[in-house]
Amino acid sequence: MERGLFGLVSxxxxxxxxxxxxxxxxxxxNNISIRFLDRKTGEPTKGxxxxxxxxxxxxxKKGQVYSMLQGKRDVDTVSTMGLMADVSIIPQPxxxxxxxxxVMNVVERPSGGFSAGGGISSGITSGPLSGLxxxxxxxxxxxxxxNQKLNISLExxxxxxxxxxxxxxxWIEGDDKRTSRTIIIQNSRxxxxxxxxxxxxxxSLSIGRVTAGIEFSRPLRPKWSGTxxxxxxxxxxxxxxxxxxxxxxxxxxxxxxxxxYDDMLVAKFECVxxxxxDQGSSMFAFNMEQGLPVMPEWLFFNxxxxxxxxxxxxxxxxxxxxxxxxxVVGSFSPHEAFAIGGTNxxxxxxxxxxxxxxxxxxxSSEVSFPMLGPVEGVIFADYGHDLWSGPSVPGDPAGxxxxxxxxxxxxxxxxxxxxxxxxxxxxxxxxxxAKRFHFGVGHRN
Numbered sequence: 293m294e295r296g297l298f299g300l301v302s303x304x305x306x307x308x309x310x311x312x313x314x315x316x317x318x319x320x321x322n323n324i325s326i327r328f329l330d331r332k333t334g335e336p337t338k339g340x341x342x343x344x345x346x347x348x349x350x351x352x353k354k355g356q357v358y359s360m361l362q363g364k365r366d367v368d369t370v371s372t373m374g375l376m377a378d379v380s381i382i383p384q385p386x387x388x389x390x391x392x393x394x395v396m397n398v399v400e401r402p403s404g405g406f407s408a409g410g411g412i413s414s415g416i417t418s419g420p421l422s423g424l425x426x427x428x429x430x431x432x433x434x435x436x437x438x439n440q441k442l443n444i445s446l447e448x449x450x451x452x453x454x455x456x457x458x459x460x461x462x463w464i465e466g467d468d469k470r471t472s473r474t475i476i477i478q479n480s481r482x483x484x485x486x487x488x489x490x491x492x493x494x495x496s497l498s499i500g501r502v503t504a505g506i507e508f509s510r511p512l513r514p515k516w517s518g519t520x521x522x523x524x525x526x527x528x529x530x531x532x533x534x535x536x537x538x539x540x541x542x543x544x545x546x547x548x549x550x551x552x553y554d555d556m557l558v559a560k561f562e563c564v565x566x567x568x569x570d571q572g573s574s575m576f577a578f579n580m581e582q583g584l585p586v587m588p589e590w591l592f593f594n595x596x597x598x599x600x601x602x603x604x605x606x607x608x609x610x611x612x613x614x615x616x617x618x619x620v621v622g623s624f625s626p627h628e629a630f631a632i633g634g635t636n637x638x639x640x641x642x643x644x645x646x647x648x649x650x651x652x653x654x655x656s657s658e659v660s661f662p663m664l665g666p667v668e669g670v671i672f673a674d675y676g677h678d679l680w681s682g683p684s685v686p687g688d689p690a691g692x693x694x695x696x697x698x699x700x701x702x703x704x705x706x707x708x709x710x711x712x713x714x715x716x717x718x719x720x721x722x723x724x725x726a727k728r729f730h731f732g733v734g735h736r737n
Contacts, residue, residue, distance in 0.1 A: 296361030298383060298392065318357045319383070322391035324350065329399050331377065339400055341375055342437040346398065348463070349373065358383060358392055370398070373462075375434050377401045404432035404442075411447075411733075425449040439463070451498055454480040471510040476523075478503040484529055486631040486644035487685075488540050489693050497540060499627050501527040507560070519562040527625060528553035544687025548591055548623045556591040557584045575601040583622065593622030609661045614736070617653040619681075629685045632676040633699070635730040639674050640701025640722030647697040648690045649678030656736070666709040672718070673702040699723050705730075 303315035328339030378399040429445035505523030529546035536552035567573030585592040597618035630652040633641035654676040677698040682690035705718030713734035
């Protein structure tokens with residue numbers, strides 16, 4: 293019973309000499325079937341999901357002794373597919389003695405629909421409404437009944453705009469390593485203020501990107517996962533009227549090629565370790581991108597980035613330490629430089645106000661403590677440095693704007709749990725005697 297095995301001691305024989313023989317009856321899995329139930333009536337109905345799509349998620353197999361603990365894990369696994377509103381396993385006697393048939397009852401959710409919403413862009417730091425974003429999306433979470441996902445979304449702000457088509461097959465058919473495949477097509481326009489800031493004539497520039505690529509992800513070992521992909525990007529800068537530009541107000545180049553747009557084909561590799569999954573647990577991520585000069589004018593570069601996080605419980609409080617860093621070599625677009633400063637970097641500074649360079653390092657420490665219900669308080673300190681690499685970015689955009697290249701910030705704040713993740717309101721001071729509020733949704737990167 294402690295192991296969750298579905299069986300019983302059916303008899304006891306006592307022999308001379310202190311010998312006891314136990315007769316144990318085990319329930320061997322004879323068959324596993326899927327039964328779809330109607331959401332309203334609870335009666336059996338025809339499902340949209342193919343049964344084999346559900347069955348391959350199960351670790352319980354025919355011929356095994358049925359374990360209720362293993363069955364519960366299978367129920368949780370099917371629930372995390374996001375297709376079912378309710379999942380349960382019902383053992384039933386089989387025709388053969390000592391065997392059991394398993395019936396998995398599932399209630400399907402609606403498979404797709406339209407949605408609309410709004411949000412805030414942390415990359416825009418001026419204007420009363422410039423940070424607001426509206427969104428409209430269509431999603432289908434069960435294409436062809438095989439748990440394949442299709443998302444088509446449009447986000448539009450005063451400056452930001454992103455149109456994205458995303459198709460994901462979370463488990464490629466016939467693969468025993470649980471490899472997923474994602475195809476991405478995206479057309480975006482984002483502010484260029486992180487690296488190039490606002491212009492002296494109060495005009496702004498934006499970065500337009502057209503991206504298409506394919507990625508494959510799979511578990512490597514417990515708590516480790518890997519992703520590899522190939523992505524093409526066509527990117528360049530535009531002025532407020534949407535016209536291509538190749539230099540900013542200071543005369544610094546906005547592309548590596550000197551043309552209105554840079555083209556690049558990027559091979560991507562990422563490896564991620566996650567502890568328990570809780571925000572305070574350990575985490576490590578390593579990302580590498582290699583530009584492939586398939587055509588002579590395409591960019592040739594190598595970019596690496598790493599992030600690490602460690603949480604320690606100290607009584608009712610939690611200490612969270614994080615460190616990130618990266619480096620890029622070769623020919624790359626200036627707007628792709630590492631930007632330091634802001635809500636998810638060094639607090640107390642505006643987004644990208646510490647510096648931008650070919651290399652960077654950012655460290656952070658936080659102490660959080662419970663306050664009232666879902667509200668917790670936090671005290672933090674951040675430090676970032678471009679490792680003296682700002683002048684090596686084409687045109688030295690950080691130097692032209694007198695960014696210091698290094699800086700620290702500290703402060704306090706509150707966090708509130710919500711369905712969207714933690715809502716963060718923080719008040720920070722920096723080493724230049726400036727003060728700033730920061731608002732964010734979700735955990736820091």
